Amino acid sequence: MSHRSNPNPEWSVAMDWYERLAxxxxxxxxxxxxxxxxxxxxxxxxxxxxxxxxxxxxxxxPDFVFIDYLLVNPRTRGKGVGSRLLNHFKARGKTLIVEVEPPDAEDEDTVKRVQFYERNGFVRAERITYTRSDDDGTPYTMDIYYWSPDEVSEQAVLRNMKTICREIHNFRAMKYYGRLLADPEEVFTWESPT
Known part of the structure; x- marks a missing residue:
């Protein structure tokens, strides 16, 4: 089960955007x-x-948008805010990519998050296994979900994910963590069709 610093976060006006996410x-x-x-x-x-x-x-x-963090105010959840936001990104006409915790029956938020993206037309990249590790070296897996206005291959999504790792996750990572957060040559496994 995921550990959050506050399982019932308030949307306090005193909090800055980072605190809300954290x-x-x-x-x-x-x-x-x-x-x-x-x-x-x-x-x-x-x-x-x-x-x-x-x-x-x-x-x-140029060809895709990576949504790193998306958080809707708890008081407005279920009122279409998140879907309208995704539609705003869809209107750009590019593939959208998100990383999502695999659903865990003991953590209702993980199940709701997957349902939210699926309701909005995102599909899970079935052939991409994405495993990172936390600061203690404990591995964890994230699922890759994507939406595209056109047909897009999972290999193209994998190429985009490698760009995301190099450009975003590993941006000045050595300065803050003393390691790469997501070495694209190590964190992905491609599952061939059986």
Whole structure:
């Protein structure tokens, strides 16, 4: 089960956007706050949108958009805010990619998150196994979900994920972690059809 710093986070006006994300997402999924701030300041593809209803950080590349963190205010969940936000990204006409915790029956949020993306037309990349490790070296797996306005192969999604690892996850990673967070040659396994 995922461990969150606060299982029932409040959407306090006193909290900044990073605190909101950190109170919701598992610790091992959160980037260092300064790494995220440097991404926003120094990586031309990385951006943040924030309103009273949501916080989203994402990287927009020429052919795809990687949604890094998407968090809807708990008071407005179930009212279409997240779906409208995804439709905003879909309107760009590019493949959208997200990393999602595999559903865990003991963690209702993981199940709801998968259902949310599937309801919005995202499909799981069945052939890509994506395994990273936390600071203690404990491995964890994330599922890759994607949506595309056109037919897209999972091999293209894998190429995009490798770009995401190199450009976003590993952005100044040595400075903040003393290691690469996601070496693209090590974290992915391609499952051939049987």
């Amino acid at each position: 109170n919701y997402f598992p610790e091992h999924e959160m980037k260092h706050p300064e790494q995220l701030r440097e991404l926003l300041q120094h990586h031309e593809a990385y951006r943040k949108m924030e309103t009273q209803d949501y916080v989203v950080t994402y990287a927009e590349f």
